[in-house]
Amino acid sequence: MPPLLVINPHNGVPAYRQLMDQLKLQIATGVLPAGTELASTRALSAELTLNPMTISKAYNLLEREGVLERRRGQTLVVAERSSGDAESDRLAHLRDHLATAATMAAQLGITRPQALRIFRETLDATAAKSPPAP
Protein backbone atom coordinates (compact mmCIF):
# COMPACT_ATOMS: atom_id res chain seq x y z
CA MET A 1 0.00 0.00 0.00
CA PRO A 2 1.57 3.29 -0.95
CA PRO A 3 1.03 5.44 2.11
CA LEU A 4 0.43 9.16 2.26
CA LEU A 5 -0.88 9.87 -1.19
CA VAL A 6 -2.88 13.07 -1.23
CA ILE A 7 -4.51 14.21 -4.43
CA ASN A 8 -5.78 17.76 -4.60
CA PRO A 9 -8.47 17.77 -7.29
CA HIS A 10 -8.64 21.55 -7.41
CA ASN A 11 -5.08 22.69 -8.06
CA GLY A 12 -5.41 22.18 -11.78
CA VAL A 13 -2.67 19.56 -12.04
CA PRO A 14 -4.26 16.44 -13.55
CA ALA A 15 -4.83 13.84 -10.85
CA TYR A 16 -2.88 11.16 -12.76
CA ARG A 17 0.09 13.55 -12.91
CA GLN A 18 -0.08 14.24 -9.15
CA LEU A 19 -0.20 10.52 -8.49
CA MET A 20 2.80 9.86 -10.73
CA ASP A 21 4.83 12.65 -9.15
CA GLN A 22 4.08 11.51 -5.60
CA LEU A 23 4.84 7.86 -6.33
CA LYS A 24 8.10 8.82 -8.05
CA LEU A 25 9.10 10.95 -5.09
CA GLN A 26 8.32 8.15 -2.66
CA ILE A 27 10.39 5.78 -4.78
CA ALA A 28 13.27 8.24 -5.12
CA THR A 29 13.37 8.87 -1.37
CA GLY A 30 13.26 5.16 -0.57
CA VAL A 31 9.82 5.24 1.10
CA LEU A 32 8.82 2.65 -1.51
CA PRO A 33 11.81 0.36 -2.06
CA ALA A 34 12.18 -1.83 -5.16
CA GLY A 35 9.83 -4.80 -5.12
CA THR A 36 7.11 -3.06 -3.08
CA GLU A 37 3.66 -4.09 -4.27
CA LEU A 38 1.34 -1.27 -5.26
CA ALA A 39 -2.29 -1.07 -4.20
CA SER A 40 -4.69 -2.35 -6.84
CA THR A 41 -6.42 0.18 -9.05
CA ARG A 42 -9.67 -0.66 -7.30
CA ALA A 43 -8.36 -0.27 -3.78
CA LEU A 44 -6.55 2.97 -4.48
CA SER A 45 -9.55 4.40 -6.31
CA ALA A 46 -11.70 3.75 -3.25
CA GLU A 47 -9.11 5.13 -0.87
CA LEU A 48 -8.49 8.36 -2.76
CA THR A 49 -12.03 8.87 -4.16
CA LEU A 50 -10.57 8.89 -7.63
CA ASN A 51 -11.79 7.56 -10.93
CA PRO A 52 -10.16 4.11 -11.45
CA MET A 53 -9.19 5.19 -14.97
CA THR A 54 -7.05 7.92 -13.43
CA ILE A 55 -5.18 5.36 -11.34
CA SER A 56 -4.60 2.98 -14.23
CA LYS A 57 -3.43 5.85 -16.41
CA ALA A 58 -0.80 6.81 -13.81
CA TYR A 59 0.24 3.17 -13.29
CA ASN A 60 0.50 2.52 -17.03
CA LEU A 61 2.64 5.58 -17.64
CA LEU A 62 4.93 4.71 -14.72
CA GLU A 63 5.23 1.20 -16.09
CA ARG A 64 6.13 2.56 -19.51
CA GLU A 65 8.78 4.77 -17.90
CA GLY A 66 10.23 1.71 -16.19
CA VAL A 67 9.46 2.97 -12.68
CA LEU A 68 6.98 0.16 -12.05
CA GLU A 69 6.91 -3.34 -13.47
CA ARG A 70 4.41 -6.19 -13.67
CA ARG A 71 5.24 -9.42 -11.95
CA ARG A 72 3.65 -12.79 -12.52
CA GLY A 73 -0.06 -12.63 -11.85
CA GLN A 74 -0.21 -8.99 -12.95
CA THR A 75 0.98 -7.62 -9.61
CA LEU A 76 2.49 -4.19 -10.04
CA VAL A 77 5.70 -3.57 -8.09
CA VAL A 78 8.35 -0.88 -7.81
CA ALA A 79 10.96 -1.73 -10.43
CA GLU A 80 14.54 -2.63 -9.58
CA ARG A 81 16.73 0.27 -10.63
CA SER A 82 20.47 0.62 -10.99
CA SER A 83 22.02 2.88 -8.36
CA GLY A 84 22.96 5.26 -11.17
CA ASP A 85 19.33 5.57 -12.28
CA ALA A 86 18.14 6.08 -8.72
CA GLU A 87 20.76 8.77 -8.27
CA SER A 88 19.76 10.61 -11.45
CA ASP A 89 16.08 10.44 -10.36
CA ARG A 90 16.90 12.11 -7.09
CA LEU A 91 18.91 14.80 -8.84
CA ALA A 92 16.09 15.37 -11.31
CA HIS A 93 13.68 16.06 -8.44
CA LEU A 94 15.99 18.66 -6.97
CA ARG A 95 16.62 20.19 -10.39
CA ASP A 96 12.84 20.65 -10.88
CA HIS A 97 12.53 22.54 -7.62
CA LEU A 98 15.54 24.70 -8.32
CA ALA A 99 14.22 25.63 -11.75
CA THR A 100 11.30 27.38 -10.04
CA ALA A 101 13.69 29.15 -7.70
CA ALA A 102 15.90 30.20 -10.63
CA THR A 103 12.92 31.78 -12.42
CA MET A 104 11.99 33.59 -9.24
CA ALA A 105 15.58 34.84 -8.80
CA ALA A 106 15.60 36.23 -12.33
CA GLN A 107 12.25 37.97 -11.78
CA LEU A 108 13.44 39.53 -8.55
CA GLY A 109 16.66 40.64 -10.21
CA ILE A 110 18.79 38.63 -7.81
CA THR A 111 22.32 38.13 -9.09
CA ARG A 112 23.90 34.74 -9.60
CA PRO A 113 26.39 35.03 -6.67
CA GLN A 114 23.57 36.25 -4.39
CA ALA A 115 21.34 33.33 -5.40
CA LEU A 116 24.12 30.78 -4.88
CA ARG A 117 24.94 32.29 -1.48
CA ILE A 118 21.28 32.03 -0.43
CA PHE A 119 21.13 28.39 -1.49
CA ARG A 120 24.30 27.63 0.50
CA GLU A 121 22.88 29.40 3.56
CA THR A 122 19.59 27.54 3.20
CA LEU A 123 21.44 24.22 3.04
CA ASP A 124 23.37 25.13 6.20
CA ALA A 125 20.21 26.20 8.04
CA THR A 126 18.44 22.95 7.09
CA ALA A 127 21.42 20.83 8.14
CA ALA A 128 21.51 22.61 11.51
CA LYS A 129 17.84 21.75 12.12
CA SER A 130 17.87 18.08 11.08
CA PRO A 131 19.63 15.26 12.92
CA PRO A 132 23.13 14.44 11.64
CA ALA A 133 23.25 12.16 8.61
CA PRO A 134 24.38 8.58 9.36
Next chain:
Amino acid sequence: MNPSTAPTSTSPATPAPTVAFTADRITKIYGEHTALTSVTLNIPAGHVVGLLGRNGAGKSTLLQIAAGLTLPTSGTAHTLGRRTDLLDSPELTRLGFVMQEGKFIEWMTVAQHLAFTASFYPRWDHELQHRLTTQLEVPTTRKLADLSPGDRQKVGILLGVCHRPALLLLDEPMSALDPIVRRRLLDVLLERLRDDACTIVISSHLLNDVEKIVDWIIALDTGRVVENSSLDDLQESFAEWTVTAPEAAPLPAFTEPFILTQQRTDRLARLTVRTSEPDAAETFAVAHRVGVQTRRLSLDEMFPLLIAAKPAASALVP
Protein backbone atom coordinates in the same frame (compact mmCIF):
# COMPACT_ATOMS: atom_id res chain seq x y z
CA MET B 1 -45.14 -13.71 -14.64
CA ASN B 2 -42.91 -14.68 -17.47
CA PRO B 3 -41.25 -18.07 -17.11
CA SER B 4 -37.55 -17.78 -17.68
CA THR B 5 -37.61 -19.09 -21.22
CA ALA B 6 -35.22 -16.60 -22.77
CA PRO B 7 -32.35 -15.68 -20.49
CA THR B 8 -31.08 -13.17 -23.01
CA SER B 9 -32.38 -9.77 -22.03
CA THR B 10 -30.87 -9.53 -18.55
CA SER B 11 -27.89 -11.80 -19.09
CA PRO B 12 -24.65 -10.13 -18.01
CA ALA B 13 -23.07 -11.61 -21.15
CA THR B 14 -24.88 -9.02 -23.32
CA PRO B 15 -22.00 -7.25 -25.05
CA ALA B 16 -21.60 -3.75 -23.68
CA PRO B 17 -21.80 -1.11 -26.39
CA THR B 18 -18.62 0.94 -26.57
CA VAL B 19 -20.60 4.15 -26.95
CA ALA B 20 -23.21 4.83 -24.27
CA PHE B 21 -24.87 7.77 -25.99
CA THR B 22 -24.62 9.46 -29.34
CA ALA B 23 -26.29 12.57 -30.61
CA ASP B 24 -26.31 13.31 -34.31
CA ARG B 25 -27.24 16.92 -35.10
CA ILE B 26 -30.03 17.03 -32.55
CA THR B 27 -32.06 20.19 -32.21
CA LYS B 28 -34.76 20.64 -29.61
CA ILE B 29 -37.31 23.42 -29.83
CA TYR B 30 -39.89 24.19 -27.15
CA GLY B 31 -42.39 26.68 -28.65
CA GLU B 32 -40.37 29.82 -29.22
CA HIS B 33 -37.34 28.56 -27.35
CA THR B 34 -34.51 26.57 -28.93
CA ALA B 35 -32.95 24.50 -26.16
CA LEU B 36 -30.40 22.61 -28.28
CA THR B 37 -28.98 23.54 -31.66
CA SER B 38 -27.51 20.81 -33.86
CA VAL B 39 -25.68 18.99 -31.08
CA THR B 40 -23.41 16.17 -32.22
CA LEU B 41 -21.44 14.15 -29.70
CA ASN B 42 -20.47 10.68 -28.50
CA ILE B 43 -20.22 9.57 -24.92
CA PRO B 44 -17.90 6.56 -24.81
CA ALA B 45 -18.81 3.83 -22.33
CA GLY B 46 -17.04 3.73 -18.98
CA HIS B 47 -16.39 7.44 -18.68
CA VAL B 48 -17.60 9.88 -16.06
CA VAL B 49 -18.72 12.91 -17.97
CA GLY B 50 -19.18 16.31 -16.40
CA LEU B 51 -21.89 18.18 -18.29
CA LEU B 52 -21.27 21.86 -17.68
CA GLY B 53 -23.07 24.99 -18.69
CA ARG B 54 -24.88 27.98 -17.30
CA ASN B 55 -28.56 27.90 -16.48
CA GLY B 56 -30.54 27.40 -19.67
CA ALA B 57 -27.53 26.08 -21.60
CA GLY B 58 -29.44 22.90 -22.49
CA LYS B 59 -27.97 20.42 -19.98
CA SER B 60 -31.31 19.12 -18.69
CA THR B 61 -32.74 18.88 -22.18
CA LEU B 62 -29.78 16.82 -23.35
CA LEU B 63 -30.11 14.46 -20.37
CA GLN B 64 -33.86 14.11 -20.93
CA ILE B 65 -33.24 13.22 -24.56
CA ALA B 66 -30.62 10.64 -23.52
CA ALA B 67 -33.13 9.12 -21.09
CA GLY B 68 -35.83 9.01 -23.76
CA LEU B 69 -38.13 11.28 -21.77
CA THR B 70 -38.41 13.64 -24.69
CA LEU B 71 -37.49 13.30 -28.37
CA PRO B 72 -35.38 15.73 -30.35
CA THR B 73 -37.26 18.03 -32.74
CA SER B 74 -34.77 16.99 -35.43
CA GLY B 75 -31.69 14.79 -35.58
CA THR B 76 -31.26 11.37 -33.98
CA ALA B 77 -29.99 10.19 -30.61
CA HIS B 78 -28.94 6.67 -29.59
CA THR B 79 -28.85 5.48 -26.00
CA LEU B 80 -27.07 2.20 -25.19
CA GLY B 81 -27.02 1.46 -28.89
CA ARG B 82 -30.73 2.01 -29.55
CA ARG B 83 -32.43 4.97 -31.23
CA THR B 84 -34.15 6.87 -28.43
CA ASP B 85 -37.60 6.75 -30.06
CA LEU B 86 -37.32 2.93 -30.02
CA LEU B 87 -35.99 2.42 -26.47
CA ASP B 88 -37.40 -0.73 -24.93
CA SER B 89 -36.95 -2.79 -21.79
CA PRO B 90 -33.41 -4.10 -22.56
CA GLU B 91 -32.18 -0.49 -22.60
CA LEU B 92 -34.64 1.09 -20.17
CA THR B 93 -33.82 -1.39 -17.40
CA ARG B 94 -30.14 -0.51 -17.75
CA LEU B 95 -30.73 3.21 -17.67
CA GLY B 96 -30.74 5.28 -14.50
CA PHE B 97 -31.94 8.87 -14.39
CA VAL B 98 -31.72 11.09 -11.34
CA MET B 99 -33.70 14.23 -12.00
CA GLN B 100 -33.05 17.62 -10.58
CA GLU B 101 -36.42 17.59 -8.86
CA GLY B 102 -37.60 14.03 -8.69
CA LYS B 103 -41.26 13.27 -9.29
CA PHE B 104 -42.45 10.77 -6.73
CA ILE B 105 -45.66 9.23 -5.49
CA GLU B 106 -46.04 11.57 -2.58
CA TRP B 107 -48.27 9.50 -0.29
CA MET B 108 -45.83 6.59 -0.12
CA THR B 109 -43.16 6.18 2.48
CA VAL B 110 -39.62 5.97 1.18
CA ALA B 111 -39.59 2.20 1.86
CA GLN B 112 -42.84 1.73 -0.07
CA HIS B 113 -41.54 3.77 -2.96
CA LEU B 114 -38.32 1.77 -3.11
CA ALA B 115 -40.32 -1.48 -3.17
CA PHE B 116 -42.64 -0.05 -5.83
CA THR B 117 -39.79 1.01 -8.13
CA ALA B 118 -37.83 -2.20 -7.45
CA SER B 119 -40.77 -4.23 -8.78
CA PHE B 120 -40.09 -2.90 -12.29
CA TYR B 121 -36.45 -4.01 -12.39
CA PRO B 122 -35.35 -7.65 -12.61
CA ARG B 123 -31.84 -6.70 -11.54
CA TRP B 124 -32.73 -4.53 -8.52
CA ASP B 125 -29.97 -4.93 -5.94
CA HIS B 126 -31.61 -5.05 -2.50
CA GLU B 127 -28.30 -5.39 -0.73
CA LEU B 128 -27.08 -2.19 -2.44
CA GLN B 129 -30.34 -0.45 -1.55
CA HIS B 130 -29.90 -1.37 2.09
CA ARG B 131 -26.30 -0.21 2.17
CA LEU B 132 -27.01 3.12 0.44
CA THR B 133 -29.96 3.81 2.72
CA THR B 134 -27.55 3.70 5.65
CA GLN B 135 -24.66 5.42 3.87
CA LEU B 136 -26.74 8.38 2.69
CA GLU B 137 -28.90 8.46 5.85
CA VAL B 138 -32.23 8.08 4.05
CA PRO B 139 -35.32 8.26 6.31
CA THR B 140 -37.17 5.20 5.01
CA THR B 141 -40.25 5.40 7.24
CA ARG B 142 -41.25 8.93 6.27
CA LYS B 143 -43.65 9.89 3.50
CA LEU B 144 -42.22 11.49 0.39
CA ALA B 145 -44.54 14.47 0.86
CA ASP B 146 -42.86 15.26 4.18
CA LEU B 147 -39.23 15.09 3.06
CA SER B 148 -36.78 17.98 2.87
CA PRO B 149 -35.32 18.82 -0.56
CA GLY B 150 -32.06 17.13 0.45
CA ASP B 151 -33.78 13.90 1.49
CA ARG B 152 -35.82 13.92 -1.71
CA GLN B 153 -32.59 14.15 -3.66
CA LYS B 154 -31.21 11.15 -1.78
CA VAL B 155 -34.32 9.11 -2.62
CA GLY B 156 -33.94 10.13 -6.25
CA ILE B 157 -30.36 8.84 -6.18
CA LEU B 158 -31.39 5.50 -4.64
CA LEU B 159 -34.12 5.05 -7.23
CA GLY B 160 -31.61 5.83 -9.96
CA VAL B 161 -28.78 3.49 -8.99
CA CYS B 162 -30.16 0.41 -7.17
CA HIS B 163 -31.00 -1.41 -10.40
CA ARG B 164 -27.29 -1.05 -11.26
CA PRO B 165 -27.65 0.79 -14.56
CA ALA B 166 -25.12 0.67 -17.39
CA LEU B 167 -25.76 4.35 -18.04
CA LEU B 168 -26.48 6.69 -15.17
CA LEU B 169 -27.67 10.22 -15.91
CA LEU B 170 -27.67 12.71 -13.05
CA ASP B 171 -29.13 16.19 -13.41
CA GLU B 172 -27.83 18.48 -10.65
CA PRO B 173 -27.98 15.60 -8.15
CA MET B 174 -26.17 17.38 -5.34
CA SER B 175 -27.62 20.88 -5.17
CA ALA B 176 -29.55 20.24 -1.93
CA LEU B 177 -27.05 17.90 -0.25
CA ASP B 178 -24.68 18.92 2.50
CA PRO B 179 -20.91 18.53 1.91
CA ILE B 180 -20.67 15.26 3.87
CA VAL B 181 -23.43 13.59 1.88
CA ARG B 182 -22.04 15.02 -1.37
CA ARG B 183 -18.74 13.38 -0.58
CA ARG B 184 -20.51 10.06 0.14
CA LEU B 185 -22.42 10.34 -3.10
CA LEU B 186 -19.13 10.60 -4.97
CA ASP B 187 -18.01 7.39 -3.23
CA VAL B 188 -21.27 5.74 -4.27
CA LEU B 189 -20.77 6.78 -7.89
CA LEU B 190 -17.15 5.59 -7.91
CA GLU B 191 -18.27 2.25 -6.54
CA ARG B 192 -20.79 1.88 -9.40
CA LEU B 193 -17.94 2.68 -11.75
CA ARG B 194 -15.66 0.02 -10.25
CA ASP B 195 -18.28 -2.70 -9.91
CA ASP B 196 -20.34 -2.19 -13.04
CA ALA B 197 -18.09 -0.08 -15.32
CA CYS B 198 -21.14 2.17 -15.42
CA THR B 199 -21.08 5.22 -17.70
CA ILE B 200 -21.99 8.31 -15.70
CA VAL B 201 -23.11 11.68 -17.01
CA ILE B 202 -23.46 14.29 -14.32
CA SER B 203 -24.55 17.87 -14.72
CA SER B 204 -23.63 20.10 -11.84
CA HIS B 205 -22.87 23.64 -10.85
CA LEU B 206 -20.73 22.32 -8.02
CA LEU B 207 -17.60 22.03 -10.08
CA ASN B 208 -15.38 21.46 -7.07
CA ASP B 209 -17.27 18.29 -6.29
CA VAL B 210 -17.50 16.81 -9.76
CA GLU B 211 -13.85 17.60 -10.43
CA LYS B 212 -12.93 14.68 -8.18
CA ILE B 213 -14.52 12.00 -10.31
CA VAL B 214 -15.16 13.24 -13.84
CA ASP B 215 -12.64 12.35 -16.54
CA TRP B 216 -14.43 13.97 -19.44
CA ILE B 217 -15.96 17.43 -19.88
CA ILE B 218 -18.78 18.45 -22.18
CA ALA B 219 -19.66 22.12 -21.97
CA LEU B 220 -22.82 23.58 -23.45
CA ASP B 221 -23.53 27.22 -24.06
CA THR B 222 -26.91 28.45 -25.32
CA GLY B 223 -27.73 25.03 -26.72
CA ARG B 224 -24.43 24.33 -28.47
CA VAL B 225 -21.49 22.14 -27.56
CA VAL B 226 -18.54 24.44 -26.91
CA GLU B 227 -16.19 21.88 -25.38
CA ASN B 228 -15.82 18.11 -25.53
CA SER B 229 -12.46 16.98 -24.12
CA SER B 230 -10.86 14.82 -21.49
CA LEU B 231 -10.30 16.62 -18.19
CA ASP B 232 -6.60 15.72 -18.31
CA ASP B 233 -6.24 17.42 -21.69
CA LEU B 234 -8.04 20.53 -20.46
CA GLN B 235 -5.93 20.72 -17.32
CA GLU B 236 -2.75 20.30 -19.31
CA SER B 237 -3.62 22.96 -21.88
CA PHE B 238 -5.08 25.76 -19.76
CA ALA B 239 -2.77 27.81 -17.56
CA GLU B 240 -2.33 31.17 -15.97
CA TRP B 241 0.98 32.87 -16.70
CA THR B 242 2.40 35.62 -14.57
CA VAL B 243 4.73 37.54 -16.84
CA THR B 244 7.27 39.98 -15.48
CA ALA B 245 9.61 42.39 -17.20
CA PRO B 246 13.11 41.59 -15.94
CA GLU B 247 14.68 44.95 -16.64
CA ALA B 248 13.46 48.51 -16.61
CA ALA B 249 11.90 48.04 -20.04
CA PRO B 250 8.10 47.88 -20.14
CA LEU B 251 6.44 44.65 -21.27
CA PRO B 252 5.87 44.36 -25.01
CA ALA B 253 2.42 43.69 -26.47
CA PHE B 254 1.52 40.00 -26.60
CA THR B 255 -0.52 38.83 -29.56
CA GLU B 256 -0.05 35.04 -29.48
CA PRO B 257 -3.25 33.30 -30.58
CA PHE B 258 -3.21 30.98 -27.55
CA ILE B 259 -3.73 33.92 -25.16
CA LEU B 260 -7.35 33.93 -23.97
CA THR B 261 -7.34 36.87 -21.59
CA GLN B 262 -4.76 39.36 -20.42
CA GLN B 263 -4.56 41.88 -17.66
CA ARG B 264 -1.48 44.04 -17.55
CA THR B 265 0.50 46.94 -16.32
CA ASP B 266 3.87 48.08 -17.70
CA ARG B 267 5.78 45.64 -15.54
CA LEU B 268 3.44 42.75 -14.90
CA ALA B 269 0.92 40.80 -16.94
CA ARG B 270 -1.42 37.99 -16.01
CA LEU B 271 -2.40 35.89 -18.98
CA THR B 272 -4.71 32.93 -19.30
CA VAL B 273 -3.57 30.69 -22.09
CA ARG B 274 -4.65 27.52 -23.81
CA THR B 275 -1.94 25.55 -25.51
CA SER B 276 -1.04 21.90 -25.55
CA GLU B 277 2.59 22.75 -26.39
CA PRO B 278 4.50 21.63 -23.26
CA ASP B 279 7.33 24.17 -23.72
CA ALA B 280 5.08 27.11 -24.59
CA ALA B 281 5.97 29.10 -21.47
CA GLU B 282 9.74 28.67 -21.98
CA THR B 283 9.48 29.57 -25.66
CA PHE B 284 7.41 32.63 -24.78
CA ALA B 285 9.87 33.73 -22.09
CA VAL B 286 12.82 33.49 -24.47
CA ALA B 287 11.00 35.19 -27.36
CA HIS B 288 9.91 38.20 -25.30
CA ARG B 289 12.82 38.23 -22.82
CA VAL B 290 10.43 38.10 -19.88
CA GLY B 291 10.02 35.95 -16.80
CA VAL B 292 7.07 33.55 -16.84
CA GLN B 293 5.59 31.66 -13.94
CA THR B 294 2.87 29.20 -14.75
CA ARG B 295 0.00 27.93 -12.69
CA ARG B 296 -2.60 25.33 -13.63
CA LEU B 297 -6.30 26.22 -13.48
CA SER B 298 -9.02 24.41 -11.60
CA LEU B 299 -12.25 23.48 -13.36
CA ASP B 300 -13.92 26.41 -11.60
CA GLU B 301 -11.41 28.79 -13.15
CA MET B 302 -11.57 27.14 -16.56
CA PHE B 303 -15.35 27.19 -16.74
CA PRO B 304 -15.81 30.85 -17.81
CA LEU B 305 -13.03 30.40 -20.36
CA LEU B 306 -14.70 27.30 -21.81
CA ILE B 307 -18.04 28.94 -22.35
CA ALA B 308 -16.65 32.22 -23.64
CA ALA B 309 -17.29 31.35 -27.29
CA LYS B 310 -14.37 33.45 -28.47
CA PRO B 311 -11.26 34.34 -26.51
CA ALA B 312 -11.77 37.83 -25.10
CA ALA B 313 -9.89 39.63 -27.85
CA SER B 314 -10.22 42.98 -26.14
CA ALA B 315 -6.63 43.82 -25.28
CA LEU B 316 -6.99 45.23 -21.79
CA VAL B 317 -5.54 48.66 -21.49
CA PRO B 318 -2.23 49.16 -19.68
